[in-house]
Amino acid sequence: xxxxxxxxxxxxxxxxxxxxxxxxxxxxxxxxxxxxxxxxxxxxxxxxxxxxxxxxxxxxxxxxxxxxxxxxxxxxxxxxxxxxxxxxxxxxxxxxxxxxxxxxxxxxxxxxxxxxxxxxxxxxxxxxxxxxxxxxxxxxxxxxxxxxxxxxxxxxxxxxxxxxxxxxxxxxxxxxxxxxxxxxxxxxxxxxxxxxxxxxxxxxxxxxxxxxxxxxxxxxxxxxxxxxxxxxxxxxxxxxxxxxxxxxxxxxxxxxxxxxxxxxxxxxxxxxxxxxxxxxxxxxxxxxxxxxxxxxxxxxxxxxxxxxxxxxxxxxxxxxxxxxxxxxxxxxxxxxxxxxxxxxxxxxxxxxxxxxxxxxxxxxxxxxxxxxxxxxxxxxxxxxxxxxxxxxxxxxxxxxxxxxxxxxxxxxxxxxxxxxxxxxxxxxxxxxxxxxxxxxxxxxxx
Amino acid sequence: xxxxxxxxxxxxxxxxxxxxxxxxxxxxxxxxxxxxxxxxxxxxxxxxxxxxxxxxxxxxxxxxxxxxxxxxxxxxxxxxxxxxxxxxxxxxxxxxxxxxxxxxxxxxxxxxxxxxxxxxxxxxxxxxxxxxxxxxxxxxxxxxxxxxxxxxxxxxxxxxxxxxxxxxxxxxxxxxxxxxxxxxxxxxxx
Numbered sequence: 098x099x100x101x102x103x104x105x106x107x108x109x110x111x112x113x114x115x116x117x118x119x120x121x122x123x124x125x126x127x128x129x130x131x132x133x134x135x136x137x138x139x140x141x142x143x144x145x146x147x148x149x150x151x152x153x154x155x156x157x158x159x160x161x162x163x164x165x166x167x168x169x170x171x172x173x174x175x176x177x178x179x180x181x182x183x184x185x186x187x188x189x190x191x192x193x194x195x196x197x198x199x200x201x202x203x204x205x206x207x208x209x210x211x212x213x214x215x216x217x218x219x220x221x222x223x224x225x226x227x228x229x230x231x232x233x234x235x236x237x238x239x240x241x242x243x244x245x246x247x248x249x250x251x252x253x254x255x256x257x258x259x260x261x262x263x264x265x266x267x268x269x270x271x272x273x274x275x276x277x278x279x280x281x282x283x284x285x286x287x288x289x290x291x292x293x294x295x296x297x298x299x300x301x302x303x304x305x306x307x308x309x310x311x312x313x314x315x316x317x318x319x320x321x322x323x324x325x326x327x328x329x330x331x332x333x334x335x336x337x338x339x340x341x342x343x344x345x346x347x348x349x350x351x352x353x354x355x356x357x358x359x360x361x362x363x364x365x366x367x368x369x370x371x372x373x374x375x376x377x378x379x380x381x382x383x384x385x386x387x388x389x390x391x392x393x394x395x396x397x398x399x400x401x402x403x404x405x406x407x408x409x410x411x412x413x414x415x416x417x418x419x420x421x422x423x424x425x426x427x428x429x430x431x432x433x434x435x436x437x438x439x440x441x442x443x444x445x446x447x448x449x450x451x452x453x454x455x456x457x458x459x460x461x462x463x464x465x466x467x468x469x470x471x472x473x474x475x476x477x478x479x480x481x482x483x484x485x486x487x488x489x490x491x492x493x494x495x496x497x498x499x500x501x502x503x504x505x506x507x508x509x510x511x512x513x514x515x516x517x518x519x520x521x522x523x524x525x526x527x528x529x530x531x532x533x534x535x536x537x538x539x540x541x542x543x
Numbered sequence: 544x545x546x547x548x549x550x551x552x553x554x555x556x557x558x559x560x561x562x563x564x565x566x567x568x569x570x571x572x573x574x575x576x577x578x579x580x581x582x583x584x585x586x587x588x589x590x591x592x593x594x595x596x597x598x599x600x601x602x603x604x605x606x607x608x609x610x611x612x613x614x615x616x617x618x619x620x621x622x623x624x625x626x627x628x629x630x631x632x633x634x635x636x637x638x639x640x641x642x643x644x645x646x647x648x649x650x651x652x653x654x655x656x657x658x659x660x661x662x663x664x665x666x667x668x669x670x671x672x673x674x675x676x677x678x679x680x681x682x683x684x685x686x687x688x689x690x691x692x693x694x695x696x697x698x699x700x701x702x703x704x705x706x707x708x709x710x711x712x713x714x715x716x717x718x719x720x721x722x723x724x725x726x727x728x729x730x731x732x733x
Contacts, residue, residue, distance in 0.1 A: 221593055243593035250598045292709050299601065310601045316708055319673075337661070338703050339676065349602030360704060362676050376677065382684065383677035404677035420674055426633070427674045448633075450671040464671055471671065494671060538672060 130263060131230040132206040138263075139204055141178040142166045145211035145224070146192065157220055157248040158213040164249045165209065167303065168256030168270040172503065173521065178205045192225050200229045207235060211255070219243050222251045226259060238262045249305060267501045272302045273542040274506055275310075275320040275329055276517050280534025283314060292316075297331050299346070302499075302519070302541070304530030310346045322542040323366050323390075329540070330354065330364040330373060341375055343390070354392040363407045366390075367414045367434075368456070374398065374408035374417055374434075385419050387434070398436045409454045409461070410434070418443065418452040418461055429463055429476070443476055444483070451495050455522075457502030462486070464494045464507075473507050475522070486524035498522075499541050506530075506539040616730060624651045625660065625728035628686050629721060633670065635681040637689050645686060648728060649693040659732035662686050664704040665711070667720035672706055679704030686726040701731070 130138040142165055145158040169175055178200075186199045192210035200208045211224035225239035238259060242251055253270035260268035276298055283294040297320045300307040311317045316334040323330065323343075330343045341354040341364045355361035359379040366373055373390055376383045385398040385405045399405040403423035410417055411431075418431040421440075429444040429452045443452075448466035455462070459478045464471045467485075470492035476483045487493035491511030498505055503522050508515045514535040520527040626644040630636070637645065652658060664679030683702035691697060711727075712719035 222596075241593040242596045244596040246596050246598040250596055254596055290709065290711070295708075308601050310603065312603050316705070318708065334703070334705075337701070344604060346601040347599045349604050351604040358701065360676075360680060360702075363673055378680055383680060404674070404681060406677045407673040422674070422677075427671070448671075450674045466669075469669065492668075495673070 130207045130226075130235055131228050137174065137176050138206040139176040139178060140169060141183065141200055141203070141205040141208040142169065142180075143183045143186065143188070143208065143210070145213050145222075146189065148212050148214040151215060154213050154215045154220075158211075160248040161211065161213065161222065161252045161255075164252035165211075165256055168253055168268065169259065171270070171303075172260060172264075172266070172268060173526070174260065174264050174266070178203050192223055195227050195229075197227070197229050197232050205229050209255075209259070213248075216243070219245050220248070220251070222255075224255055226263070236262060247306065249301065253301070266503075269302050269499050269501055269504065269541075272500055273299050273322070273326065274302060274304070274517060274530065275299045275322055275540045275542070276508075276531065276536045277318040277320060277331075277538045278309075278531070278534050278536045280536070281309075282534070285315060297329060297344070298536070299329075300530065302530075303528075304517070307531070307533075310344060319363055319538050321364050321366060321540045324368060324370040324543055326542040330366065332362045332364070341373070343373075352391070354388065354390075361386075365408045365410060365417075367410050368412060369414060372414075374410065374419075376406040376408065376419075385417065385432075387417075396436070398432060398434075399440070407451050409452045411454050412456045412459075418454060420450045420452065429461065431478075443478065443481065446474075446483075449474075453497045453505075455498045455502040456500055462496040462498060462505055464496060473505065473524075484523075486520065486522075487527075493518075495538050497539055497541050500543045504541075506541050508537045508539060616733065619730050619733065623728065623730065625730065627728065628682075628726040630682055630724040630726075632667070632720075632724070633678070634724075635678065635685045637685050641686075642689065645689050646693070649690055649695055652690070652695050652699065655733070657733060658730055659699045659701070661701045661703055661729045661731045663727040663729060664702065664706075665709065665723055665725050665727055666707045667723040668707050668710065668715070669720060670707060672708070675706035676704050679706045682724075682726050 132138040142162055144162045147155045147158040182203050189195050192212050195208050195210050206229055208227050208229060209224060210227060214221040222242040226235040228235045256270040257268040260266050277295045278298045279293045279295050285292040285294055294314050295316050295318055296309050297311040297317050298307055298309050313333050313335045318332050320329045320331040327347055328343055328345045330341055332339045333342050336357055338357040338360045339362045340357055341361050343352040343354050359377060361375050361377040364373050364375045371390055372387050374387045377386050383404045383406050385408050386395050387398055388395045401423060403421045405419055405421045408417045408419040415434055416431050417434050418429055420427050421430050426448050427450050428442060429449050430440050430442050432440045446465045449463050452461045452463045460475050461478060462473060462475045465474045471494045472485055472487045473493050473496045474483055474485045491509045493507055493509045496505045496507040504519050506517060506519045509518050515537045516529055517531040517536050517539045518527055518529050625648045628641045628644045662683045664683035666675035666679050687700050687702055710723045712722045
């Protein structure tokens with residue numbers, strides 16, 4: 098048995114993702130875990146060692162190892178030693194002294210050893226990734242972290258670091274979702290109709306840590322994370338007509354990108370964050386416009402009698418795809434971001450909307466009418482090949498790609514009310530991430 | 544070392560107890576797996592330079608609640624003399640039934656020349672949230688265009704699209720959908 102070569106590791110990565118997948122990730126594989134040829138590395142993530150017996154430290158140690166396991170499992174890049182076996186292996190005395198022979202007996206290729214130590218009000222977290230066969234730390238993968246953050250945050254940080262260093266890919270463990278929720282149950286004021294306030298919420302990628310970020314007490318919807326993950330553009334009806342606001346969620350400040358009396362909605366940030374494309378009725382009916390991120394320099398991008406909505410930028414910002422009903426039904430089109438050149442039609446579906454361009458691949462996910470309701474599909478922009486990802490369990494709408502292009506979030510009413518779900522880019526591993534109230538229109542941060 | 548000694552002592556005791564054939568030594572024969580021992584504390588190496596991890600907490604913006612509450616307008620709208628206008632699936636066409644409703648609404652607006660109205664465009668759940676915003680706009684705009692042709696001044700008519708965000712009937716059947724594809728009139732000034 099030899100160490101797998103660099104090339105082989107890269108090839109393995111492809112095999113796991115799926116043969117049809119174009120390259121989704123930078124492939125700077127820096128370190129390699131010894132594993133059987135043809136198999137993905139099998140990891141063990143035993144409980145982190147609590148270096149003191151106080152409840153906080155013990156709980157943090159448990160949380161970090163549990164969350165780390167979930168984070169590492171999310172990308173389907175590793176196999177795992179079943180967790181119920183861990184208890185049969187004596188706990189190590191320190192993270193530098195894993196019982197290699199015992200881990201080898203249960204077919205672990207690598208074991209992640211970690212510890213949690215309380216230091217005043219702070220935690221000190223250490224971990225090392227050990228190669229079971231060579232008994233060496235894998236390519237220096239390991240670190241020491243300190244802080245008073247939620248223990249989950251350390252696990253997310255460690256997971257992203259392990260993916261980056263051993264697989265050369267960007268994990269999503271520290272990314273966030275945003276969505277519109279009616280969970281507060283507040284009634285809209287100033288209307289006799291029974292209408293419920295919707296506010297913008299954020300959560301971790303796995304649905305944990307849900308927090309409200311708007312206080313509009315009105316209809317707030319269509320949130321979109323800015324590329325810097327610190328601001329969210331969204332649509333609010335608080336002035337009457339729908340218009341686009343930009344909330345700097347960690348500063349507590351709010352900008353009005355567009356102002357009535359016309360309507361503006363479905364904002365989309367350019368990949369560099371300098372511009373926002375959106376749909377507006379300022380010239381009569383919904384057309385696509387582009388503005389600077391402060392609302393200045395508004396330019397009209399489409400010019401026709403049809404309704405044009407829901408723009409999305411290509412990864413390099415050179416093109417904008419959008420929905421138009423110019424053919425009689427809503428379909429996906431694309432145009433160069435400077436408005437020059439023609440408009441190309443991409444889809445020939447009964448009804449297609451909400452294009453969302455993957456950052457890593459030249460493909461666009463969208464919602465497509467299949468029978469009475471909708472399903473998520475993906476079109477390869479170069480070949481125009483369409484692939485269906487969801488299959489009629491409820492209505493599956495408003496897809497958005499994860500920043501690494503390997504997952505999608507979408508909303509589905511498969512369990513009754515609409516909730517936010519995530520799945521892999523080939524439609525597997527569907528996970529429900531919201532439960533409280535009704536939650537719609539997801540966005541995924543960088 | 545202490546732990547090892549303790550373990551050894553336990554093992555010896557058990558072996559001795561077993562050898563003696565003692566069957567009544569509950570303290571010595573554990574019936575279930577012993578509590579896992581907490582790992583012995585190892586003096587950590589001197590922390591090199593731990594990387595600080597922080598997580599920002601969102602700060603809620605301070606905004607005033609600007610919604611206007613008017614009890615008298617609420618009463619008026621509760622028994623509104625203005626009728627909703629209904630549309631076909633994916634359509635913003637004003638059909639003869641819609642025309643008749645709009646003719647009646649125009650007559651009411653002529654009787655009350657001070658009234659201003661907001662016409663809300665609504666859609667059913669069979670369209671998408673995104674496209675329905677534009678379709679709701681087009682429905683409201685179609686109602687405005689027809690009222691204008693009957694001589695109602697533009698200045699009295701505002702539009703707003705709610706897409707499929709606020710269905711009037713939460714049902715998932717044709718009867719509910721038909722109610723939700725509408726231009727809905729709200730009196731906003733009188």
